[in-house]
Amino acid sequence: MADLHSLVRSLKRSNDSKIVLFVADGLGGRSPVPGGKTYLDTALTPIRDALAGRGVLGGIIPALPGITPGSGPGHLGLFGYDPLEFNIGRGVLEALGIDFELGPDDVAIRGNFCSLDDAGNISDRRAGRIASEIGAALCKKLDAITIPGVEVFVRPVKEYRLVIVLRAKGLAGEIDDTDPQRTGVPPLEPVARDDASKKTAELCAEFLRQAREILKDDHPANFLTMRGIAKLPHIPTFEEVYGLRAAAIAVYPMYRGLARLVSMDVLDAGTTLNEQIDRLEAAWKDHDFFFVHFKYTDSTGEDGNFDAKVKRIEEMDAAIPRVTALKPDVLIVTGDHSTPSKLRSHSWHPVPTLLAADTARFDGSQSFGESQCRHGGLGQFEAKYLMSMAMAHAGRFEKYGA
Amino acid sequence: MADLHSLVRSLKRSNDSKIVLFVADGLGGRSPVPGGKTYLDTALTPIRDALAGRGVLGGIIPALPGITPGSGPGHLGLFGYDPLEFNIGRGVLEALGIDFELGPDDVAIRGNFCSLDDAGNISDRRAGRIASEIGAALCKKLDAITIPGVEVFVRPVKEYRLVIVLRAKGLAGEIDDTDPQRTGVPPLEPVARDDASKKTAELCAEFLRQAREILKDDHPANFLTMRGIAKLPHIPTFEEVYGLRAAAIAVYPMYRGLARLVSMDVLDAGTTLNEQIDRLEAAWKDHDFFFVHFKYTDSTGEDGNFDAKVKRIEEMDAAIPRVTALKPDVLIVTGDHSTPSKLRSHSWHPVPTLLAADTARFDGSQSFGESQCRHGGLGQFEAKYLMSMAMAHAGRFEKYGA
Numbered sequence: 001m002a003d004l005h006s007l008v009r010s011l012k013r014s015n016d017s018k019i020v021l022f023v024a025d026g027l028g029g030r031s032p033v034p035g036g037k038t039y040l041d042t043a044l045t046p047i048r049d050a051l052a053g054r055g056v057l058g059g060i061i062p063a064l065p066g067i068t069p070g071s072g073p074g075h076l077g078l079f080g081y082d083p084l085e086f087n088i089g090r091g092v093l094e095a096l097g098i099d100f101e102l103g104p105d106d107v108a109i110r111g112n113f114c115s116l117d118d119a120g121n122i123s124d125r126r127a128g129r130i131a132s133e134i135g136a137a138l139c140k141k142l143d144a145i146t147i148p149g150v151e152v153f154v155r156p157v158k159e160y161r162l163v164i165v166l167r168a169k170g171l172a173g174e175i176d177d178t179d180p181q182r183t184g185v186p187p188l189e190p191v192a193r194d195d196a197s198k199k200t201a202e203l204c205a206e207f208l209r210q211a212r213e214i215l216k217d218d219h220p221a222n223f224l225t226m227r228g229i230a231k232l233p234h235i236p237t238f239e240e241v242y243g244l245r246a247a248a249i250a251v252y253p254m255y256r257g258l259a260r261l262v263s264m265d266v267l268d269a270g271t272t273l274n275e276q277i278d279r280l281e282a283a284w285k286d287h288d289f290f291f292v293h294f295k296y297t298d299s300t301g302e303d304g305n306f307d308a309k310v311k312r313i314e315e316m317d318a319a320i321p322r323v324t325a326l327k328p329d330v331l332i333v334t335g336d337h338s339t340p341s342k343l344r345s346h347s348w349h350p351v352p353t354l355l356a357a358d359t360a361r362f363d364g365s366q367s368f369g370e371s372q373c374r375h376g377g378l379g380q381f382e383a384k385y386l387m388s389m390a391m392a393h394a395g396r397f398e399k400y401g402a
Numbered sequence: 403m404a405d406l407h408s409l410v411r412s413l414k415r416s417n418d419s420k421i422v423l424f425v426a427d428g429l430g431g432r433s434p435v436p437g438g439k440t441y442l443d444t445a446l447t448p449i450r451d452a453l454a455g456r457g458v459l460g461g462i463i464p465a466l467p468g469i470t471p472g473s474g475p476g477h478l479g480l481f482g483y484d485p486l487e488f489n490i491g492r493g494v495l496e497a498l499g500i501d502f503e504l505g506p507d508d509v510a511i512r513g514n515f516c517s518l519d520d521a522g523n524i525s526d527r528r529a530g531r532i533a534s535e536i537g538a539a540l541c542k543k544l545d546a547i548t549i550p551g552v553e554v555f556v557r558p559v560k561e562y563r564l565v566i567v568l569r570a571k572g573l574a575g576e577i578d579d580t581d582p583q584r585t586g587v588p589p590l591e592p593v594a595r596d597d598a599s600k601k602t603a604e605l606c607a608e609f610l611r612q613a614r615e616i617l618k619d620d621h622p623a624n625f626l627t628m629r630g631i632a633k634l635p636h637i638p639t640f641e642e643v644y645g646l647r648a649a650a651i652a653v654y655p656m657y658r659g660l661a662r663l664v665s666m667d668v669l670d671a672g673t674t675l676n677e678q679i680d681r682l683e684a685a686w687k688d689h690d691f692f693f694v695h696f697k698y699t700d701s702t703g704e705d706g707n708f709d710a711k712v713k714r715i716e717e718m719d720a721a722i723p724r725v726t727a728l729k730p731d732v733l734i735v736t737g738d739h740s741t742p743s744k745l746r747s748h749s750w751h752p753v754p755t756l757l758a759a760d761t762a763r764f765d766g767s768q769s770f771g772e773s774q775c776r777h778g779g780l781g782q783f784e785a786k787y788l789m790s791m792a793m794a795h796a797g798r799f800e801k802y803g804a
Contacts, residue, residue, distance in 0.1 A: 066793060348799075
């Protein structure tokens, strides 16, 4: 089969339609008790109104049946990029998550401060989970490392986690982790998996030599390990694929970074959902496509807090009238994965999805619960097809073949 | 795209969960009359109880929409092996079906006794459907054939059908059938489709020369044709792919053979379903995964006997409490294909499927009929994804990406 993107590129056409992709992170779950209601099964009035007469529901399979995605693959799928084809390294995601603007030549590395004993063996892989302020101070010391011919950046993430970025021409990221994944043994050396990565592996080793010296008196954080060493993947831009001028309105750095990966315009999103909608209104005339990311439906699910998740869903629901007032030609409300509060983690369960458009074959759905979505007219489908559905409903696809 | 097995291998993790895959062969059908009930639409109490509060239903597409599988591809799909990628030769299946333990160097051939007229043309492709005893006696004669450097095995299957196995290093199975598929013409010569199979084609020709001499006075079975010449496919083991210690509990040789293909431990299953469940109980602590195969839902369907199939489904239903009493973390009840008694054969219709687990997003289904399965929360999906669903619900997958 011709790949999806080739097909999409060959069929895309322009018009003045507007598409809103409203992603409620971790939307969808399961009832905490057998036979009980899910979050969404509670009545949500504005979303119900958005459905009326022009909405159709369905369930999105984030990657493949049974596969639980991280936020990276989850969002790439929603953006129409096959998450099994476009793989984002852990180091890259970590850099995106702190708003570090990675360039195409950068190698990004997730670092973990760790504790070494006198024999040089790892006694704690997370350095006693040092406070974030301590981690930040140590990163400042490491940021002073210089290696000839390379720019070195060291940035704190949280507690014992940090990001290291090496910037120079000719670097590559096929290098094994130095975290041995257990204690009582020394950290591993950075080993290149291909010839192109050998020079970079040597740079990593040089960084670690200097870091060992700098950190030697900073027990419990007297060394660090490297994980998920990676470069930015080669990803075609959203505009190339869809011909859409896309804006991302996300509060959290990770999601701004994911939008930047596909070259969306990343707007200042403020800090609250209402501020995000302000930005949406302000950007309305200059863009065709709007990715609005609402974080808190996921974090409340990961906390296992059912009631808090319900409140966040109600907050999202309350924001919908301001979105529909803009009269988007296509409004999609979905999530990048489910986060059942019972599991306290991402899951593989299909994500409730609403698509409202004048061109939708509306299915008579009256509310946006998991059970309604199960029977919805969109059926269950892999996330990578969602953008094709958006384009179709926006009248932005030519017919395929004659 | 990364293939499914690479993904599964990279995500799998171990825990102490137990998974039961209960395959009712040929489960699922259609009502014999318009608007009537199907087999499963009749009330099945224990299965209904298994559903309560932790079950979710769906429909499995054995291979692709509209494609009717044989038992081989049907089961490979259920085991998570793409049945379009892993192709089992007809000769291999026939050998598995008589419990012949094929080795990796063996070439297996399905033979059909046939009748030749005086001119050497085929007058009956099935030798007048000779009785099984006659076929067995003829196989005994053919088993005496010797070819230097090769072990030759000839085994009866049923009536005019037999299996020939050639065992030697360096054999290959890319050889055309010698059955011309019509009468009034001579049998074809065994022709190699590649260089690696030329030697084996000569061995087949030598076998046929000797067989013609041995059988010359045994009209109507005075010769045989060769079909489905094949070696065991290269199939990664179940444990490699899933990290599961798997046990197969099947009464019929074919299904034991299919389980052996993916290197499950094939247990002595007894002869009745109750004996199979005895073995399940006995093996419980030593395995993680249990494939239980119940044959008679298929054979009663192939007989076109609706009432008998209902009785067999009730027998299966009655065995379920002993399975659920073991408290499997994931219980799946499904079939390898549908066998509507009206069609008296395998069919392409999606197979009713139940998955019960604490981690399921249960869908409120109250019974296990075809109609309930059509609306179930699992949707309709290709069989090759079933094992991923089992692994996910058993907590045996890491998250994909960060």
